[in-house]
Amino acid sequence: MDISQVKGTVVATRKDPKLSGHKMLLVELADIAGKSRGGTPMVALDTIDAGIGDLVLLVRGSSARQAMNMSATPVDAIIIGIIDNIECDGDLTYTTST
Amino acid sequence: MDISQVKGTVVATRKDPKLSGHKMLLVELADIAGKSRGGTPMVALDTIDAGIGDLVLLVRGSSARQAMNMSATPVDAIIIGIIDNIECDGDLTYTTST
Amino acid sequence: MDISQVKGTVVATRKDPKLSGHKMLLVELADIAGKSRGGTPMVALDTIDAGIGDLVLLVRGSSARQAMNMSATPVDAIIIGIIDNIECDGDLTYTTST
Protein backbone atom coordinates (compact mmCIF):
# COMPACT_ATOMS: atom_id res chain seq x y z
CA MET A 1 0.00 0.00 0.00
CA ASP A 2 1.10 3.55 -0.58
CA ILE A 3 0.98 6.48 1.82
CA SER A 4 -1.20 9.21 0.25
CA GLN A 5 -2.90 12.42 1.21
CA VAL A 6 -6.48 13.36 0.38
CA LYS A 7 -6.38 16.60 -1.62
CA GLY A 8 -9.90 17.08 -2.97
CA THR A 9 -12.89 15.66 -4.75
CA VAL A 10 -13.89 14.59 -8.25
CA VAL A 11 -17.45 14.72 -9.60
CA ALA A 12 -18.62 12.63 -12.57
CA THR A 13 -22.34 12.58 -13.31
CA ARG A 14 -22.12 10.21 -16.28
CA LYS A 15 -20.33 7.05 -15.10
CA ASP A 16 -20.50 3.29 -14.79
CA PRO A 17 -23.61 2.54 -12.68
CA LYS A 18 -21.54 0.49 -10.20
CA LEU A 19 -19.70 3.67 -9.18
CA SER A 20 -22.89 5.38 -7.99
CA GLY A 21 -22.98 6.10 -4.28
CA HIS A 22 -19.21 5.91 -3.86
CA LYS A 23 -17.32 9.08 -2.94
CA MET A 24 -14.47 9.85 -5.36
CA LEU A 25 -11.47 11.58 -3.82
CA LEU A 26 -8.34 13.12 -5.31
CA VAL A 27 -5.26 11.64 -3.62
CA GLU A 28 -1.56 12.40 -3.92
CA LEU A 29 1.33 10.08 -3.01
CA ALA A 30 3.13 11.20 0.15
CA ASP A 31 6.33 10.34 2.02
CA ILE A 32 6.74 9.01 5.57
CA ALA A 33 6.44 12.53 7.01
CA GLY A 34 3.14 13.05 5.20
CA LYS A 35 4.65 15.47 2.65
CA SER A 36 3.72 15.36 -1.03
CA ARG A 37 5.95 13.29 -3.32
CA GLY A 38 5.13 15.67 -6.17
CA GLY A 39 3.38 13.38 -8.66
CA THR A 40 0.07 13.99 -10.39
CA PRO A 41 -2.89 13.23 -8.09
CA MET A 42 -5.04 10.21 -8.93
CA VAL A 43 -8.66 9.37 -8.16
CA ALA A 44 -9.57 6.81 -5.46
CA LEU A 45 -12.84 5.55 -4.00
CA ASP A 46 -13.33 6.01 -0.28
CA THR A 47 -14.78 3.29 1.96
CA ILE A 48 -13.87 4.71 5.37
CA ASP A 49 -15.13 8.29 5.25
CA ALA A 50 -11.74 9.99 4.88
CA GLY A 51 -11.59 13.78 4.77
CA ILE A 52 -9.52 16.41 2.97
CA GLY A 53 -6.01 16.53 4.45
CA ASP A 54 -6.09 13.03 5.94
CA LEU A 55 -3.02 10.87 5.41
CA VAL A 56 -4.38 7.55 4.15
CA LEU A 57 -3.43 4.05 2.99
CA LEU A 58 -4.09 3.46 -0.68
CA VAL A 59 -4.54 -0.02 -2.18
CA ARG A 60 -4.15 -0.31 -5.94
CA GLY A 61 -4.87 -2.87 -8.62
CA SER A 62 -7.27 -5.77 -8.32
CA SER A 63 -6.81 -5.91 -4.53
CA ALA A 64 -8.79 -2.68 -4.29
CA ARG A 65 -11.88 -4.75 -5.06
CA GLN A 66 -11.46 -6.66 -1.79
CA ALA A 67 -12.44 -3.56 0.19
CA MET A 68 -15.96 -3.34 1.65
CA ASN A 69 -18.71 -3.49 -1.00
CA MET A 70 -16.29 -3.19 -3.90
CA SER A 71 -16.15 -6.76 -5.25
CA ALA A 72 -17.84 -6.01 -8.59
CA THR A 73 -16.80 -2.36 -8.95
CA PRO A 74 -14.50 -1.17 -11.76
CA VAL A 75 -12.01 0.47 -9.41
CA ASP A 76 -8.20 0.23 -9.20
CA ALA A 77 -7.53 2.54 -6.23
CA ILE A 78 -9.22 2.50 -2.81
CA ILE A 79 -8.60 4.29 0.47
CA ILE A 80 -8.58 1.55 3.13
CA GLY A 81 -7.26 3.27 6.26
CA ILE A 82 -6.50 6.61 7.89
CA ILE A 83 -2.93 6.74 9.20
CA ASP A 84 -2.40 7.77 12.83
CA ASN A 85 1.34 7.20 13.20
CA ILE A 86 4.36 6.28 11.09
CA GLU A 87 7.57 5.22 12.76
CA CYS A 88 10.77 4.72 10.73
CA ASP A 89 14.27 3.84 12.00
CA GLY A 90 13.04 4.41 15.54
CA ASP A 91 11.73 7.95 14.87
CA LEU A 92 8.10 9.01 14.82
CA THR A 93 8.00 10.61 11.38
CA TYR A 94 4.26 11.32 11.29
CA THR A 95 1.53 11.48 13.93
CA THR A 96 -1.98 12.87 14.22
CA SER A 97 -1.59 13.27 18.00
CA THR A 98 -0.43 16.60 19.32
CA MET B 1 -8.13 5.78 -11.46
CA ASP B 2 -6.28 8.26 -13.62
CA ILE B 3 -7.54 11.51 -15.09
CA SER B 4 -7.26 11.30 -18.89
CA GLN B 5 -8.43 13.13 -21.97
CA VAL B 6 -9.96 11.53 -25.05
CA LYS B 7 -7.77 12.46 -28.03
CA GLY B 8 -8.97 10.30 -30.91
CA THR B 9 -9.90 6.89 -32.21
CA VAL B 10 -8.18 3.63 -33.14
CA VAL B 11 -9.48 1.20 -35.78
CA ALA B 12 -8.48 -2.47 -35.88
CA THR B 13 -10.35 -4.73 -38.29
CA ARG B 14 -8.51 -7.92 -37.37
CA LYS B 15 -8.83 -8.40 -33.60
CA ASP B 16 -9.93 -10.71 -30.80
CA PRO B 17 -13.65 -11.43 -31.42
CA LYS B 18 -14.55 -10.28 -27.90
CA LEU B 19 -13.46 -6.74 -28.82
CA SER B 20 -16.07 -6.45 -31.59
CA GLY B 21 -18.70 -3.82 -30.97
CA HIS B 22 -16.60 -1.88 -28.46
CA LYS B 23 -15.43 1.62 -29.38
CA MET B 24 -11.63 2.03 -29.04
CA LEU B 25 -10.47 5.49 -28.05
CA LEU B 26 -7.04 7.08 -27.82
CA VAL B 27 -6.57 8.62 -24.36
CA GLU B 28 -3.80 10.69 -22.82
CA LEU B 29 -3.06 11.10 -19.10
CA ALA B 30 -3.98 14.60 -17.85
CA ASP B 31 -3.42 16.67 -14.70
CA ILE B 32 -6.04 18.12 -12.32
CA ALA B 33 -6.58 21.12 -14.63
CA GLY B 34 -7.31 18.80 -17.56
CA LYS B 35 -3.98 19.56 -19.27
CA SER B 36 -1.90 16.85 -20.94
CA ARG B 37 0.83 15.20 -18.85
CA GLY B 38 2.85 14.66 -22.01
CA GLY B 39 3.08 10.85 -22.15
CA THR B 40 2.33 8.63 -25.13
CA PRO B 41 -1.43 8.11 -25.58
CA MET B 42 -2.81 4.62 -24.89
CA VAL B 43 -5.91 2.81 -26.15
CA ALA B 44 -8.99 2.34 -23.94
CA LEU B 45 -12.42 0.85 -24.48
CA ASP B 46 -15.38 3.14 -23.89
CA THR B 47 -18.50 2.02 -22.02
CA ILE B 48 -20.14 5.41 -21.42
CA ASP B 49 -20.15 7.04 -24.84
CA ALA B 50 -17.34 9.53 -24.21
CA GLY B 51 -16.42 11.99 -26.96
CA ILE B 52 -13.22 13.58 -28.27
CA GLY B 53 -12.00 16.23 -25.80
CA ASP B 54 -13.84 14.83 -22.78
CA LEU B 55 -11.89 14.58 -19.53
CA VAL B 56 -12.51 11.05 -18.29
CA LEU B 57 -11.75 8.56 -15.52
CA LEU B 58 -9.60 5.65 -16.67
CA VAL B 59 -9.48 2.30 -14.84
CA ARG B 60 -6.53 0.06 -15.62
CA GLY B 61 -5.53 -3.54 -15.02
CA SER B 62 -7.90 -6.38 -14.21
CA SER B 63 -10.40 -3.99 -12.61
CA ALA B 64 -11.22 -2.71 -16.08
CA ARG B 65 -13.08 -5.98 -16.65
CA GLN B 66 -15.59 -5.04 -13.92
CA ALA B 67 -17.06 -2.33 -16.15
CA MET B 68 -20.37 -2.98 -17.92
CA ASN B 69 -20.24 -5.99 -20.30
CA MET B 70 -16.48 -6.38 -20.02
CA SER B 71 -16.11 -9.41 -17.75
CA ALA B 72 -14.61 -11.73 -20.38
CA THR B 73 -12.94 -9.10 -22.56
CA PRO B 74 -9.16 -8.91 -23.02
CA VAL B 75 -8.93 -5.26 -21.97
CA ASP B 76 -6.65 -3.48 -19.48
CA ALA B 77 -7.95 0.10 -19.81
CA ILE B 78 -11.56 1.32 -19.69
CA ILE B 79 -13.21 4.73 -19.59
CA ILE B 80 -15.69 4.56 -16.69
CA GLY B 81 -16.79 8.17 -16.17
CA ILE B 82 -16.83 11.67 -17.65
CA ILE B 83 -15.43 14.23 -15.21
CA ASP B 84 -17.55 17.31 -14.48
CA ASN B 85 -15.51 18.96 -11.71
CA ILE B 86 -12.18 18.54 -9.94
CA GLU B 87 -11.52 20.39 -6.70
CA CYS B 88 -8.06 20.38 -5.09
CA ASP B 89 -6.90 22.22 -1.95
CA GLY B 90 -10.18 24.12 -1.97
CA ASP B 91 -9.83 25.39 -5.56
CA LEU B 92 -11.95 24.31 -8.52
CA THR B 93 -9.15 23.22 -10.88
CA TYR B 94 -11.41 21.86 -13.63
CA THR B 95 -15.07 22.24 -14.53
CA THR B 96 -17.28 21.63 -17.53
CA SER B 97 -19.73 24.32 -16.36
CA THR B 98 -19.29 27.82 -17.69
CA MET C 1 -3.84 -1.24 -24.27
CA ASP C 2 -0.57 -0.04 -25.70
CA ILE C 3 0.35 0.58 -29.31
CA SER C 4 3.29 -1.69 -30.23
CA GLN C 5 5.15 -2.90 -33.26
CA VAL C 6 6.09 -6.50 -33.98
CA LYS C 7 9.89 -6.65 -34.35
CA GLY C 8 10.78 -10.32 -34.37
CA THR C 9 10.45 -13.74 -32.83
CA VAL C 10 11.60 -15.59 -29.73
CA VAL C 11 12.21 -19.35 -29.55
CA ALA C 12 12.21 -21.30 -26.27
CA THR C 13 12.30 -25.09 -26.49
CA ARG C 14 12.18 -25.72 -22.75
CA LYS C 15 9.11 -23.92 -21.37
CA ASP C 16 5.89 -24.26 -19.42
CA PRO C 17 3.77 -26.86 -21.29
CA LYS C 18 0.84 -24.44 -21.53
CA LEU C 19 2.94 -22.19 -23.78
CA SER C 20 3.33 -24.90 -26.44
CA GLY C 21 1.70 -24.09 -29.74
CA HIS C 22 1.60 -20.34 -29.12
CA LYS C 23 3.74 -18.09 -31.30
CA MET C 24 6.03 -15.82 -29.23
CA LEU C 25 6.76 -12.43 -30.80
CA LEU C 26 9.13 -9.64 -29.86
CA VAL C 27 7.20 -6.35 -29.61
CA GLU C 28 8.29 -2.77 -28.98
CA LEU C 29 6.12 0.07 -27.66
CA ALA C 30 5.29 2.63 -30.38
CA ASP C 31 3.75 6.10 -30.56
CA ILE C 32 0.61 7.22 -32.42
CA ALA C 33 2.54 7.50 -35.70
CA GLY C 34 3.76 3.92 -35.36
CA LYS C 35 7.34 4.98 -34.50
CA SER C 36 9.37 3.23 -31.79
CA ARG C 37 9.28 4.73 -28.30
CA GLY C 38 12.79 3.44 -27.71
CA GLY C 39 12.31 1.02 -24.81
CA THR C 40 13.56 -2.56 -24.60
CA PRO C 41 11.34 -4.95 -26.57
CA MET C 42 9.24 -7.46 -24.60
CA VAL C 43 7.80 -10.85 -25.52
CA ALA C 44 4.07 -11.29 -26.26
CA LEU C 45 1.94 -14.22 -27.37
CA ASP C 46 0.04 -13.81 -30.60
CA THR C 47 -3.59 -14.89 -31.06
CA ILE C 48 -4.42 -13.14 -34.33
CA ASP C 49 -1.58 -14.14 -36.63
CA ALA C 50 0.28 -10.81 -36.61
CA GLY C 51 3.39 -10.43 -38.77
CA ILE C 52 6.74 -8.65 -38.47
CA GLY C 53 6.25 -4.89 -38.90
CA ASP C 54 2.55 -4.88 -37.99
CA LEU C 55 1.39 -2.16 -35.60
CA VAL C 56 -0.63 -3.99 -32.96
CA LEU C 57 -2.65 -3.58 -29.77
CA LEU C 58 -1.00 -5.11 -26.73
CA VAL C 59 -2.93 -6.12 -23.59
CA ARG C 60 -0.89 -6.62 -20.43
CA GLY C 61 -1.40 -8.12 -16.99
CA SER C 62 -4.11 -10.57 -16.02
CA SER C 63 -6.43 -9.28 -18.77
CA ALA C 64 -4.15 -10.93 -21.31
CA ARG C 65 -5.60 -14.26 -20.19
CA GLN C 66 -9.05 -13.22 -21.50
CA ALA C 67 -7.82 -13.49 -25.07
CA MET C 68 -8.78 -16.55 -27.14
CA ASN C 69 -7.56 -19.86 -25.62
CA MET C 70 -5.42 -18.14 -22.99
CA SER C 71 -7.44 -18.56 -19.81
CA ALA C 72 -5.00 -20.91 -18.04
CA THR C 73 -1.79 -19.73 -19.71
CA PRO C 74 1.04 -18.08 -17.76
CA VAL C 75 1.15 -15.00 -19.98
CA ASP C 76 1.16 -11.28 -19.15
CA ALA C 77 1.28 -9.79 -22.65
CA ILE C 78 -0.92 -10.66 -25.65
CA ILE C 79 -1.39 -9.17 -29.11
CA ILE C 80 -5.15 -8.73 -29.52
CA GLY C 81 -5.53 -6.61 -32.67
CA ILE C 82 -3.78 -5.27 -35.74
CA ILE C 83 -4.15 -1.50 -36.03
CA ASP C 84 -5.45 -0.09 -39.33
CA ASN C 85 -5.84 3.59 -38.45
CA ILE C 86 -5.05 5.97 -35.58
CA GLU C 87 -6.64 9.42 -35.52
CA CYS C 88 -5.56 12.02 -32.93
CA ASP C 89 -6.74 15.63 -32.59
CA GLY C 90 -8.48 15.31 -35.94
CA ASP C 91 -5.37 14.13 -37.82
CA LEU C 92 -4.80 10.66 -39.25
CA THR C 93 -1.46 9.89 -37.56
CA TYR C 94 -1.17 6.29 -38.78
CA THR C 95 -2.82 4.25 -41.52
CA THR C 96 -2.17 0.99 -43.34
CA SER C 97 -4.07 2.26 -46.42
CA THR C 98 -2.14 3.94 -49.16
Add this chain to the structure above:
Amino acid sequence: MDISQVKGTVVATRKDPKLSGHKMLLVELADIAGKSRGGTPMVALDTIDAGIGDLVLLVRGSSARQAMNMSATPVDAIIIGIIDNIECDGDLTYTTST
Protein backbone atom coordinates in the same frame (compact mmCIF):
# COMPACT_ATOMS: atom_id res chain seq x y z
CA MET D 1 9.32 -10.57 -5.70
CA ASP D 2 11.38 -7.64 -4.57
CA ILE D 3 14.10 -7.53 -1.95
CA SER D 4 13.06 -5.05 0.76
CA GLN D 5 14.06 -4.02 4.24
CA VAL D 6 11.68 -3.52 7.16
CA LYS D 7 12.11 0.06 8.37
CA GLY D 8 9.27 0.66 10.80
CA THR D 9 5.58 0.45 11.57
CA VAL D 10 2.35 2.15 10.53
CA VAL D 11 -0.69 2.51 12.77
CA ALA D 12 -4.21 3.13 11.44
CA THR D 13 -7.09 2.90 13.89
CA ARG D 14 -9.82 3.62 11.35
CA LYS D 15 -9.48 1.07 8.54
CA ASP D 16 -11.18 -1.63 6.50
CA PRO D 17 -12.32 -4.31 9.01
CA LYS D 18 -10.50 -7.03 7.08
CA LEU D 19 -7.17 -5.36 7.96
CA SER D 20 -7.73 -5.77 11.70
CA GLY D 21 -5.25 -8.06 13.41
CA HIS D 22 -2.63 -7.74 10.66
CA LYS D 23 0.64 -6.01 11.47
CA MET D 24 1.43 -3.15 9.06
CA LEU D 25 5.12 -2.57 8.39
CA LEU D 26 6.99 0.13 6.54
CA VAL D 27 9.30 -1.44 3.94
CA GLU D 28 11.88 0.00 1.58
CA LEU D 29 13.19 -1.58 -1.63
CA ALA D 30 16.77 -2.84 -1.24
CA ASP D 31 19.54 -4.13 -3.50
CA ILE D 32 21.27 -7.52 -3.46
CA ALA D 33 23.61 -6.37 -0.65
CA GLY D 34 20.64 -5.35 1.48
CA LYS D 35 21.28 -1.61 0.99
CA SER D 36 18.44 0.84 0.42
CA ARG D 37 17.55 1.65 -3.19
CA GLY D 38 16.47 5.12 -2.09
CA GLY D 39 12.77 5.13 -2.99
CA THR D 40 9.88 6.13 -0.76
CA PRO D 41 8.95 3.37 1.70
CA MET D 42 5.63 1.60 1.21
CA VAL D 43 3.32 -0.24 3.61
CA ALA D 44 3.10 -4.06 3.62
CA LEU D 45 1.25 -6.59 5.73
CA ASP D 46 3.35 -9.15 7.57
CA THR D 47 2.45 -12.85 7.75
CA ILE D 48 5.72 -14.27 9.03
CA ASP D 49 6.55 -12.10 12.05
CA ALA D 50 9.34 -10.07 10.46
CA GLY D 51 11.18 -7.51 12.59
CA ILE D 52 12.71 -4.08 12.04
CA GLY D 53 15.92 -4.38 10.03
CA ASP D 54 15.09 -7.76 8.49
CA LEU D 55 15.73 -8.15 4.77
CA VAL D 56 12.53 -9.63 3.37
CA LEU D 57 10.80 -10.86 0.21
CA LEU D 58 7.90 -8.65 -0.85
CA VAL D 59 5.07 -9.89 -3.09
CA ARG D 60 2.95 -7.23 -4.75
CA GLY D 61 -0.32 -7.02 -6.64
CA SER D 62 -3.09 -9.60 -6.52
CA SER D 63 -0.62 -12.39 -5.72
CA ALA D 64 -0.22 -10.88 -2.24
CA ARG D 65 -3.66 -12.26 -1.47
CA GLN D 66 -2.36 -15.83 -1.87
CA ALA D 67 -0.36 -15.49 1.35
CA MET D 68 -1.67 -17.11 4.54
CA ASN D 69 -5.09 -15.81 5.61
CA MET D 70 -5.12 -13.00 3.06
CA SER D 71 -7.50 -14.29 0.39
CA ALA D 72 -10.22 -11.66 0.97
CA THR D 73 -8.02 -8.85 2.29
CA PRO D 74 -7.62 -5.53 0.44
CA VAL D 75 -3.83 -5.73 0.32
CA ASP D 76 -1.35 -5.27 -2.53
CA ALA D 77 1.94 -5.84 -0.68
CA ILE D 78 2.86 -8.72 1.65
CA ILE D 79 6.05 -9.86 3.31
CA ILE D 80 6.35 -13.59 2.53
CA GLY D 81 9.86 -14.52 3.62
CA ILE D 82 12.92 -13.42 5.57
CA ILE D 83 16.06 -13.58 3.47
CA ASP D 84 19.05 -15.49 4.87
CA ASN D 85 21.44 -15.41 1.90
CA ILE D 86 21.70 -13.83 -1.55
CA GLU D 87 24.28 -15.11 -4.00
CA CYS D 88 24.91 -13.30 -7.29
CA ASP D 89 27.51 -14.10 -9.98
CA GLY D 90 29.08 -16.60 -7.60
CA ASP D 91 29.53 -14.08 -4.75
CA LEU D 92 27.65 -14.09 -1.46
CA THR D 93 26.31 -10.51 -1.54
CA TYR D 94 24.19 -10.77 1.60
CA THR D 95 24.03 -13.13 4.55
CA THR D 96 22.58 -13.16 8.05
CA SER D 97 25.27 -15.61 9.23
CA THR D 98 28.39 -14.19 10.79
Add this chain to the structure above:
Amino acid sequence: MDISQVKGTVVATRKDPKLSGHKMLLVELADIAGKSRGGTPMVALDTIDAGIGDLVLLVRGSSARQAMNMSATPVDAIIIGIIDNIECDGDLTYTTST
Protein backbone atom coordinates in the same frame (compact mmCIF):
# COMPACT_ATOMS: atom_id res chain seq x y z
CA MET E 1 6.95 -11.35 -20.67
CA ASP E 2 10.36 -9.87 -20.11
CA ILE E 3 13.73 -11.19 -21.18
CA SER E 4 15.84 -11.80 -18.06
CA GLN E 5 19.04 -13.50 -17.05
CA VAL E 6 19.46 -15.81 -14.06
CA LYS E 7 22.17 -14.30 -11.83
CA GLY E 8 22.04 -16.27 -8.60
CA THR E 9 20.02 -17.72 -5.77
CA VAL E 10 18.11 -16.49 -2.73
CA VAL E 11 17.63 -18.51 0.46
CA ALA E 12 14.85 -17.81 2.96
CA THR E 13 14.32 -20.34 5.74
CA ARG E 14 11.36 -18.57 7.36
CA LYS E 15 8.72 -18.06 4.67
CA ASP E 16 5.12 -18.65 3.63
CA PRO E 17 4.60 -22.46 3.70
CA LYS E 18 3.34 -22.43 0.10
CA LEU E 19 6.81 -21.33 -1.06
CA SER E 20 8.46 -24.48 0.32
CA GLY E 21 9.99 -26.70 -2.32
CA HIS E 22 10.22 -23.97 -4.94
CA LYS E 23 13.67 -22.79 -6.03
CA MET E 24 14.10 -19.01 -5.69
CA LEU E 25 16.38 -17.41 -8.27
CA LEU E 26 17.79 -13.91 -8.63
CA VAL E 27 17.01 -12.57 -12.11
CA GLU E 28 17.97 -9.37 -13.91
CA LEU E 29 16.17 -7.79 -16.86
CA ALA E 30 18.11 -8.16 -20.11
CA ASP E 31 17.97 -6.77 -23.64
CA ILE E 32 17.50 -8.66 -26.93
CA ALA E 33 21.22 -9.51 -27.05
CA GLY E 34 21.05 -11.03 -23.58
CA LYS E 35 22.96 -8.12 -21.96
CA SER E 36 21.95 -6.67 -18.59
CA ARG E 37 19.63 -3.66 -18.64
CA GLY E 38 21.22 -2.46 -15.40
CA GLY E 39 18.30 -2.52 -12.98
CA THR E 40 18.22 -4.09 -9.54
CA PRO E 41 17.75 -7.87 -9.71
CA MET E 42 14.44 -9.32 -8.47
CA VAL E 43 13.50 -12.74 -7.11
CA ALA E 44 11.54 -15.25 -9.23
CA LEU E 45 10.38 -18.81 -8.70
CA ASP E 46 11.60 -21.40 -11.16
CA THR E 47 9.36 -24.08 -12.66
CA ILE E 48 11.57 -25.30 -15.49
CA ASP E 49 14.92 -25.97 -13.81
CA ALA E 50 16.77 -22.94 -15.16
CA GLY E 51 20.45 -22.49 -14.29
CA ILE E 52 22.76 -19.56 -13.54
CA GLY E 53 23.49 -17.63 -16.74
CA ASP E 54 20.43 -18.85 -18.64
CA LEU E 55 18.46 -16.23 -20.57
CA VAL E 56 14.85 -16.78 -19.56
CA LEU E 57 11.28 -15.58 -20.04
CA LEU E 58 9.82 -13.96 -16.94
CA VAL E 59 6.06 -13.66 -16.33
CA ARG E 60 4.97 -11.14 -13.72
CA GLY E 61 1.83 -10.27 -11.81
CA SER E 62 -1.14 -12.57 -11.29
CA SER E 63 -0.38 -14.48 -14.52
CA ALA E 64 2.65 -15.98 -12.77
CA ARG E 65 0.22 -18.14 -10.82
CA GLN E 66 -0.86 -19.89 -14.04
CA ALA E 67 2.49 -21.63 -14.26
CA MET E 68 2.78 -25.30 -13.23
CA ASN E 69 1.81 -25.93 -9.59
CA MET E 70 1.62 -22.24 -8.73
CA SER E 71 -2.14 -21.57 -8.60
CA ALA E 72 -2.30 -20.88 -4.84
CA THR E 73 1.24 -19.58 -4.35
CA PRO E 74 1.99 -15.99 -3.28
CA VAL E 75 4.28 -15.27 -6.21
CA ASP E 76 4.42 -12.38 -8.68
CA ALA E 77 7.38 -13.46 -10.84
CA ILE E 78 7.98 -16.86 -12.47
CA ILE E 79 10.50 -18.19 -14.95
CA ILE E 80 8.45 -19.95 -17.64
CA GLY E 81 10.95 -20.65 -20.42
CA ILE E 82 14.60 -20.78 -21.39
CA ILE E 83 15.32 -18.71 -24.48
CA ASP E 84 17.17 -20.38 -27.35
CA ASN E 85 17.00 -17.66 -30.01
CA ILE E 86 15.89 -14.03 -30.39
CA GLU E 87 15.50 -12.55 -33.83
CA CYS E 88 14.83 -8.81 -34.28
CA ASP E 89 14.54 -6.84 -37.54
CA GLY E 90 15.79 -9.89 -39.41
CA ASP E 91 18.95 -10.29 -37.30
CA LEU E 92 19.69 -13.11 -34.86
CA THR E 93 20.46 -10.99 -31.77
CA TYR E 94 20.82 -13.91 -29.35
CA THR E 95 21.35 -17.64 -29.70
CA THR E 96 22.47 -20.53 -27.51
CA SER E 97 23.74 -22.47 -30.58
CA THR E 98 27.33 -22.09 -31.54
